[in-house]
Amino acid sequence: MTINHRSHIRIARPSTDLAAAERFWVEGLGLSVVWRSSGDHGSGDPGSGGHDLLMAGWPDADWHLELVHDPAHPVIPRPTEEDLLVVYLDGPVPDEVVARLEQHGGKRVVSPNPYWNEWGVTIEDPDGYRLVLSTRSWSNA
Template sequence: MTTPHLRLARPTRDLAAAELFWVDGLGLDVLWRGAGTEPGEHDLTMVGWRDAQWHLELVGGPHLAVTPSPTKEDLFVLYLDSPVDDALVRRLEQCGGTRVSGGPYWDRWGVTIADPDGYRLVLSTRAWANT
């Protein structure tokens, strides 16, 4: 069986600000970009690492039907299996992120940064284990 590819789509108020955070801040690549030209279509920027089995689709533009409404539980967790680099956290903040408390568990095991729309990125010091 092949490994499925995962897409996570999120609305954004400002596609350029979201791209700055995820690409320049975190270091993801722009995998695809498209402009919604017809009613009901959206502007899209897909970001991720080229060899990963997932990508994050940022959805914006004038035809966006919803406003981003993140909660404290809307987490995008990256398991680093190492300490969080302070320079990475500073770069994410310089690119529009805000360091926030992730609660006792995530504060113990990593750093939580809210993106420009308020969605939370957790940089976890733990390793992912699917056992």
């Protein structure tokens, strides 16, 4: 087994409303649905463990976001102001992307860390997790 820079990363988070989360991450940010499962609610998918799953990402990326909801035992998300998913744009944050994220359930917020206010835009998703669109590139972050 090799763990290296090409190892795929899954960022898993609870969600109270997968439809709202999908609107934000897919319609708002532009990620793709790479997998969806409706738990054991008749889907026949034993891999979901009874959870509703939404996996969103870019199909050729080495990471994806997994959003989980178990209707029988819901977990309430408890994000802090420092639970961030940062996307480095290497240029200005397009106003139309911020507007689209807000139209799809996001809320623009001020970060408690002045670095992110200077170098990007912070937007809360419907579950309270924060997305930072950074104007910097990863190489100069």
